[in-house]
Amino acid sequence: MSELARRYALALYSVCPDEQTLEQTAHVLMDDTTLWQTLCSPAIQGQEKARVLARLPVLDGHGLLLNFYRLLAEKGRMTLLPEILEAFNEEVLRQKGMARCRLSCVRAPDAAELDKLRRALCRLHHKQDVIFEIRTDPSLLGGFTLEIEGVRYDKSVRGALSGLGRQLEERRMA
Template identity: 25%
Template sequence: MAGEEPIISGMAGRYASALFDLAQSSGAVDAVGADLARFEALVAESADLARLVRSPVFSSEEQTKAIIAVLERAGIGGLAANFLKLAAQNRRLFAVHDMIRAYKGLVARARGETSAEVVVAQPLSDSHLATLKDALRSATGKDVALDVKVDPGLIGGLTVKIGSRMIDASLKTKLQSIKIAMKEVG
C-alpha cells in the first residue's frame, strides 16, 4: 500500500528484524519493547549515557562495559540486554535509537497498528490523547500507536506524521504563512 512505511532496511532494520524474530519466537515481544523503552528513557535523561551511545571515541570494550553496568543497574535483562550488549560489542550503539524505532515499527505492523509521530506545543491530557487516537483510527482504519513529543516552539496546535503523510496544524506554521502572505502583498 502506498501510505505504508517502507520495508525496514539498512543496518538498523536488520538488527531490529533479528531482535523482533527472537522476541516473537520466545514470546517476549512486549517485555523486550518495555526494556528498550526504559533504555531509551535512560539515554534521554543522562547526557553522559547519550554521549557514550553516540560517540565514536569510546572503544567497543569501554562501551560494552558501561552498557553492562547501566543495564544491571536499571534491571534490564533478557533479550533486550543481550541485544544492547551486542550493539555495543559491534560498535553499533550510535544507531540504537533507529534500531529501537524499527523494532517498534515491526511490533506495530505485526499487530495491525500504524504509528503516528505527534508533536505538540504542550503536553496533552488523557482525554485529548484519546480523542486524537480516535480521529486517527477513523482516518486510517487502523489502531494508531502515538509517539508524542512536546515542542514549545510550535506555539500552539500540533503536527502529525503517519508514514509519508504529514498534517501541520501548528500555530507557528500558520503565522509563517501569514507573514509570507503579508510580504507578497506589500
Template identity: 25%
Template structure:
C-alpha cells in the first residue's frame, strides 16, 4: 500500500521504522512517544545535542516516555538517530498500514464530495488496490474549475474541468 506520508530515502530512518514496527511495541506507546516529542520540542534539542552526555539522555527517556519505547529511544540516542524521529515514525506507520492493508489517497476538489460519492471512491480504491481500509484526505483547489483529481499511490484520476480543458487543448494543438 502506498501512503501519502513523505518518507525521504533515508535508509537509517526507514530501517529504524521497520525495526520499531517489528518489535511489536503497542501502537498507543508509539503514538504517545510521538505526541510527547511534538509537544516538547526541547526534548529533541536535548537528544540531538552532542554535548549532553548519553547517560543524561537515557535518564530523561526513563522519566518521560512509555516503558515499552525506552530501549528503542535509547538505541536511537546511542547511534545519534534522534534527529530522524519524524521519518522513523512515518516509516513505522507505513509498515503498519501495509500490514493492515490501509490505503491513503488524496482527493483534490472544488466542492466536498457527498457521503455517497466518497463511499463510491473508497469502494473503487479498495477494489483496485486490494485495501481493507481507505483514508481519503480532501483538499480544495478552486483552480480545478469543477470536478476532482483523485491520487492513490502513483496513480492519478483527473476528472477536473481544468484537466479536461487541458486535454482538449492538447488534442486540438496536434
C-alpha cells in the first residue's frame, strides 16, 4: 500500500471514522464498471467527475464522503480508493488494539493451533486480538509464513532451504 493512500486514509479516519458508510459508498463506486472507469479516466476533467459524484443517490446525506471522493476525482487519484479502503480498515483495527495477519501455510491450521499463534502474536505485537487471513500455499513445503504490521515471519521449509542455500553460497565466496 502506498504512503499516499495511507495518508488519505488517516486523514479521512480523523474526520469520519464511519467504516461501514465508507465501505458501502466505495463499493457502489467501484462495483459499477462504467462509473468506476469514468471516475478513474484521465481523459475526463475533475470537475465533470465531481458533478457525476454529486448526482449519485448513495452519497446523499454523506457530505463529508462526497467531498472526499470529489477531492480524489479532482486530483486524479480515484484509483487509490482500494488502497485507501485497506489502509482505513487497518487504522480501524489499530484503534481497537487489533491487527490483521496474513498467514500462508501448506494446510489450514486447526482451531487450537490458530489460538496458540494468536496468543503469541498478541503478546509479541502488544495487541488485544489478531484477525487472520489464511491462504494455503503448497510451495512452502511445510511450516508457514505470516505478515503482521509490516513484519514478516518465515517458518517454512522453503524459507529454511533458501537460508541454507545462502549460507552455503556465502561460505563458498569467502
